[in-house]
Amino acid sequence: xxxxxxxxxxxxxxxxxxxxxxxxxxxxxxxxxxxxxxxxxxxxxxxxxxxxxxxxxxxxxxxxxxx
Numbered sequence: 289x290x291x292x293x294x295x296x297x298x299x300x301x302x303x304x305x306x307x308x309x310x311x312x313x314x315x316x317x318x319x320x321x322x323x324x325x326x327x328x329x330x331x332x333x334x335x336x337x338x339x340x341x342x343x344x345x346x347x348x349x350x351x352x353x354x355x
Contacts, residue, residue: 292324296314296321297328299314300321300325307322
């Protein structure tokens with residue numbers, strides 16, 4: 289997994305930062321944060337299997353990213 293995607297995933301799922309906080313600190317847009325999260329989720333699901341579960345947070349819900 290590319291380094292930026294790892295950072296985004298860690299800050300979101302490990303540290304529970306909002307997409308806005310991640311975007312600001314990493315100098316990317318919130319839509320880029322959401323794209324990284326989707327790609328990370330897809331990659332992890334492929335590695336681990338479809339049983340992997342992710343909890344969506346309010347700041348990412350309904351923003352055009354299909355989980």
